[in-house]
Amino acid sequence: EPEVTQTPSHQVTQMGQEVILRCVPISNHLYFYWYRQILGQKVEFLVSFYNNEISEKSEIFDDQFSVERPDGSNFTLKIRSTKLEDSAMYFCASRSGVNEKLFFGSGTQLSVL
Amino acid sequence: GEDVEQSLFLSVREGDSSVINCTYTDSSSTYLYWYKQEPGAGLQLLTYIFSNMDMKQDQRLTVLLNKKDKHLSLRIADTQTGDSAIYFCAESSASGGSYIPTFGRGTSLIVHP
Numbered sequence: 001e002p003e004v005t006q007t008p009s010h011q012v013t014q015m016g017q018e019v020i021l022r023c024v025p026i027s028n029h030l031y032f033y034w035y036r037q038i039l040g041q042k043v044e045f046l047v048s049f050y051n052n053e054i055s056e057k058s059e060i061f062d063d064q065f066s067v068e069r070p071d072g073s074n075f076t077l078k079i080r081s082t083k084l085e086d087s088a089m090y091f092c093a094s095r096s097g098v099n100e101k102l103f104f105g106s107g108t109q110l111s112v113l
Numbered sequence: 114g115e116d117v118e119q120s121l122f123l124s125v126r127e128g129d130s131s132v133i134n135c136t137y138t139d140s141s142s143t144y145l146y147w148y149k150q151e152p153g154a155g156l157q158l159l160t161y162i163f164s165n166m167d168m169k170q171d172q173r174l175t176v177l178l179n180k181k182d183k184h185l186s187l188r189i190a191d192t193q194t195g196d197s198a199i200y201f202c203a204e205s206s207a208s209g210g211s212y213i214p215t216f217g218r219g220t221s222l223i224v225h226p
Contacts, residue, residue, distance in 0.1 A: 004155065006155075040218070044216075091155060091156065104156040
């Protein structure tokens with residue numbers, strides 16, 4: 001079965017540093033998402049992306065966050081200046097249609113020290 | 114906004130049935146999902162139900178939906194140790210045409226011999 005791939009699986013960074021989390025969605029998918037889960041809390045929606053632009057974003061997705069699809073295969077989440085509270089598991093997801101099955105990657109565990 | 118609640122832990126004996134419960138608040142929910150997360154893996158869609166159904170069965174899995182009470186449950190028959198995982202309830206609606214799933218915190222199912 002096709003998979004969404006995320007790299008790295010773990011990322012440790014110092015507060016204030018920029019991080020880029022990478023995702024390779026399934027190749028024929030058109031809709032892309034980032035979610036995050038702070039330990040013990042809910043899986044929270046961050047942003048959705050379609051047709052090379054953000055289609056929806058949550059309150060969490062402030063100016064420190066950005067997404068990009070630089071080359072037609074990768075989908076990245078950038079955090080410009082990380083804060084301690086950005087420590088979480090970040091999940092990328094994709095699907096072929098807006099109401100189709102959503103496929104998730106295995107996540108990137110981000111630890112901000 | 115939408116909210117999804119589920120209990121955090123469930124412990125069962127191998128061979129027994131497991132019932133994981135979930136409540137949600139969005140009365141316009143169209144789809145309700147159960148995802149499974151095994152250690153180190155992404156969120157895997159187990160099953161889903163349309164809001165105009167009240168039951169769906171798929172092998173050992175039975176989903177029950179009480180739309181009036183906004184209550185969703187997942188029953189796993191003959192629970193095995195391999196079923197030990199975190200189970201996430203999620204709902205989506207046609208709000209803005211986006212169908213973006215909203216997740217609960219997840220229920221950790223522990224199956225012991």
